[in-house]
Amino acid sequence: MALRHAVLAALLGEELSGYQLAKAFDVGVANFWHALPQQLYAELARLEKDGLITGREVVQDTRPNKRLFQVTDAGSAELEQFTATAAKPSSIRDDLLVKVQAADHVDTGQLIAQLAERATFAQGKIELFERLLHTMRGDSTEEHFLRHGERIGPYLTCLRGLAFEQGNRDWCERSAAVLRERQATRVGD
C-alpha cells in the first residue's frame, strides 16, 4: 500500500490534479515512484473517500474542468505513521538486466543496440533531473540549499533519481563496450 503514501507525499507541497499527478508519476519524470494514470485516479478516489485528501473542482472554459487535491490533517498523520514503520529494501527488476544475464547465449548485436538505446534514454533523464534540481535550488549552491532551503525532500529524491540514471548510463556504456570488444576479438581469432 505504498502508492497511497507516494501520492500523499507528492501532494504535500502543492495542490495537483489527477492529470498533473499522472505526469509526475510517469516514466519520464518519476524520480521516487512510478504509476500509471489509471492507478492514480483510482487511488485519488480511495484517498478522498477515506478523508486523507480533499478535492475541489476548478472550472475552466477552454479546457475540461479538473479537480485539485490537497492533503488533509488525517492524510498528514497517515504519512507520519507510514514513515515510522520499517521500509523493506527495494530491489532491481529490469528486463534489460535479464537480457544481459543471458548475454552469452543470445544475439549480441541486439543486446548492444538495446544497451545503447537505454544509455541514451538515461542521458535524457539525467539532463531532465539536472534541470529540475537547478530550478529547485534557484541561485543557491546545492550545499547552501540543502542546509537552509525550505523544502528539501523533493530535492533529495531527485538526487537519487539522478544518481540512478547515471548508474544506468555508465553501466550500459561499459557493458556495450565489453560486448563490442568481444565481437571484434572473436572475429580476429
Next chain:
Amino acid sequence: MALRHAVLAALLGEELSGYQLAKAFDVGVANFWHALPQQLYAELARLEKDGLITGREVVQDTRPNKRLFQVTDAGSAELEQFTATAAKPSSIRDDLLVKVQAADHVDTGQLIAQLAERATFAQGKIELFERLLHTMRGDSTEEHFLRHGERIGPYLTCLRGLAFEQGNRDWCERSAAVLRERQATRVGD
C-alpha cells in the same frame, strides 16, 4: 512476463532446483531480478508445461528429494526472441524514497534512523557482490575476465547490482547527514 525470462536466464549456465532458484532470487542475492519462492515454483511449473524447461528428479536420502531444471532448445529460442523485443525502462519504486520525499513534513529522527539502516543493508550487499565478482573472475583481473571469460552475463549484471547498492549507500549517508545538520542548525537558531 519477464519473470519467465528471468528464470530461463538464471537456468542457462546451470541446472538448479526451485529451492536454489529461490535463494538466487531472494532479496539478499538477487542482482538482476527479485521474486519469492511461491512465484518461482509456479513459474517453473508453467515453464515445464510449456516445454521451455525440463526437470529431472534427484533422489536424496538425507534430504528431501528435489527436481533440477534445465533449459530446452525451445526455452533458448524463447529467450532469444525476448531479447529481440524492446525493453521498457525500469524505474525506481522504493518506500524509503517516498518517506524522504515527505522529509519536510515528518519526524526527522525516524527518517535518519531508516536511512542509516538502509545504508548498512546496502553495505552488506556491496560486500556480498564484491565476493561474488571475485569468485566469478577467479585470479584474472576484471579487464581480462571481461575480454576472455566464458560467461560474462552474470558478471555484468552483478556489476550493475554493485553500483546500484553503492548508489543507495552513498545517497542514504548523504541524506542522513543533511537531515542531521538541519536538526542541529534548527536547535542553534
Next chain:
DNA sequence: AGGCCCATGTAATCTGTTACATGATTCC
C-alpha cells in the same frame, strides 16, 4: 485533416505478496 494535449475514468487481466501447510535433518 491528423495528431497531440487536456482531463477523467471503467473493465479485464496479469503479476506479485501474504498467509498457510508439511516434514525430515543438521547445527548450537
Next chain:
DNA sequence: GGAATCATGTAACAGATTACATGGGCCT
C-alpha cells in the same frame, strides 16, 4: 530442545498493466 536449512507447494488477496471509452481545443 529449539532454530535454521532443505524442499515443495496451495489459496486468498493486493497491486499493476493493458485495453477500451469519451470529447473539446490547439497546432501544423
